Amino acid sequence: MAAAGDLFSSPGAGVHAPLAERMRPRTLSEVVGQQHLLGAGKPLRVAFESGRPHSMIFWGPPGVGKTTLARLMADGFDAHFIAISAVLGGVKDIRDAVAAAQVAQGQGRRTILFVDEVHRFNKAQQDAFLPYVESGLFTFIGATTENPSFEVNSALLSRARVYVLQSLSEDELQQLIDRALDIINGEGVAAPDAAVDASSGGKPEEGGAPAGVAALRLDPAAREQLAQWADGDARRVINAMEVVSESALSAGRDLVDSAWLETALSQNLRRFDKGGDAFYDQISALHKSVRGSDPDAALYWLCRMLDGGADARYLSRRIVRMAWEDVGLADPRAIQIANDAAATYERLGSPEGELALGQAVIYLSVAAKSNAGYMAYNQARAFVRQDTSRSVPVHLRNAPTRLMKELGYGHAYRYAHDEPHGYAAGETYLPEGMGKPNWYRPVSRGLEGKIAEKMAFLRQLDEEAAKKGGS
Incomplete structure (x- = not known):
């Protein structure tokens, strides 16, 4: 557990502190982004101005200001601030937080308990907060990159409002670049020590520039490239600016262009959440692109996921599933191609085997589509799940013994191959009393x-057999 002073200040913080620490916002007006929550009349702005804090959960991708907003809320309400990381914390940290909140309450102060990565706590650990949230001992603020509907237990979720934070736009990232340059070049105003949530930008701080670097600048192309590289993550753009400024200092440069930026950053990896909502959003987009018969879009989402580090074996399994679900019997070749692509990837690995996956999604995209088999299967499963255990009709039962034959097992069964057209017209294969459900309705495609x-x-x-039987 870390109290406010432990997490948000450090001895000697100032010009030698990390750039992100020097850029932390001190007021709401300094926060970049999240205007859908912080603009005039918007929910979080109203909460700040009301003077009545309430429990809440901040849900959003990394580097968008979750910790910063929690800290600003504590400052705004003059509340004791306690922070716990669910990655490293446990029940003992929760107990310590409760004890600290009780001390603060005895001193007449509110407490805001901030739990970072709250989804990492199990149900029992999350339940431990409930009595103290209900009693008002502290105001609970959780931060998560995961969908709280799935990762936060319903009891805690019902006692907190969920605020969805968004990735920063390129314009907002450009604002952070400007603020970082002001600090690096020592043009800002001194600010008190504070800690890093590297999310949004605060006022620049005097003396931030390393000695010997005069008026560091980024040309327009480099600025745009850096904003795109950050991919909506403020922490990323601020840390990148620190790396770039140090590299420029070492090389005696004061102008950073695209070529130098690429050299300083080494690589351009997009943010990719391998287990969270970004992952499922992108696999959903891939699946819907295939279903929608758009091969270019399907290739885009496949390459986005591969570029971001998704497990290609997982993608190959999903491609096989798409073939069965959305192409089905309209084009059985799609199923074969999907299986062959998965096998090819197993043999070749990355990156060679990824070509097979790419061609598979192209074929699935342009193939005739049918979900008739998928729908029929789901309807049959749902029916069987709620239906009684119906007996197998006697004429369909096997009769390997004399007793079974005497009981009529298999009697009057019609062997389809001996019938005209290879079909026993009028025969029934469903349990007695069960009408024909017509679950499978093939489409006219392929x-x-x-x-x-x-x-x-x-x-x-x-129908003809029924008429003959009736006559």
Whole structure:
């Protein structure tokens, strides 16, 4: 557990502190981004101005200001601030936080308890907060990159409001670049020590520039490239500015262009959350692009996920699933190609095997589509789940013994191969008393168009057999 002073200040912080620490906002007006929550009349602005803090959960990607907003709320309400990291913390830290909050309460002060990565706590640990939230001992603020609907237990979720934080736009990242340059070049105003949530920018601090670097500048192309490289993450752009400024100092440069920026940053990896919402949003986009018959979009999302570090084996499994779910029997070749692509990747690995996955999503995208088999399967499963255990009709039962034959097992069964058209017209294969559900309804596209024609022909034979039976 870390109290406010432990987390948000450090001895000797100042010109030698990390750039992100010197850029931390001191007031709401200095926060860059999240104007859908902080603008005039918006929910968080109203909460700040009301003077009545409430428990809340900040949900958003890394580097968008979750810790900063919690800290500003504590400052705004003159509350004792306690921070716990769910990655490193446990029940003992929760107990320590409760004890510290009780001391603060005895001194007439409110407490705000901030739990970073709250989704990392298990249900029992999350439940431990409930009695103290209900009693008002502290105001609970959780931060998570995961969907709280799935990762925060319902009891705690019902006692907190969820605020969705957004990635910063390129314009907002450009504002942070300007503020960072002001600090690096020593043009800012001194600010008190504070800690890093490297999320949004505060006023620049005097004396931030390393000696010997005069008026560091980024040319327009480099600024745009850096903002794109940050991919909406303020922490990333601020840390990158620190790396770039140190590299420029070492090389005696005062102008950073695109080539130098690429050299300083070494690589351009996009933010990719391998287990969180970004992951599932992107796999959803890939699946819907295939279903929507857009091969370019399908390739884009596949390459985005591969570029971001997604497990190609996972993607190959999802591609096979797409073939069965959205192409189905309209084009059975799609299923074969998807399986072959998965096998090819297993043999070649990355990056060679990724080409097979790419061509598989192209084929699935342009193939005839049908979800008739998928829908029929789901309807059959749902029916069986809620239905009684119906007996197998006697004429369909196997009769390997004399007793079974005497009981009529298999009696009057019609062998389809001996029937006209290879079909026992009028025969029933469902349990007695169960009407024909017609779950499978083939579409008119691709091979299923031919299947639909055959099924229509077989129905006609059944109707003719029924008429003969009736007469």
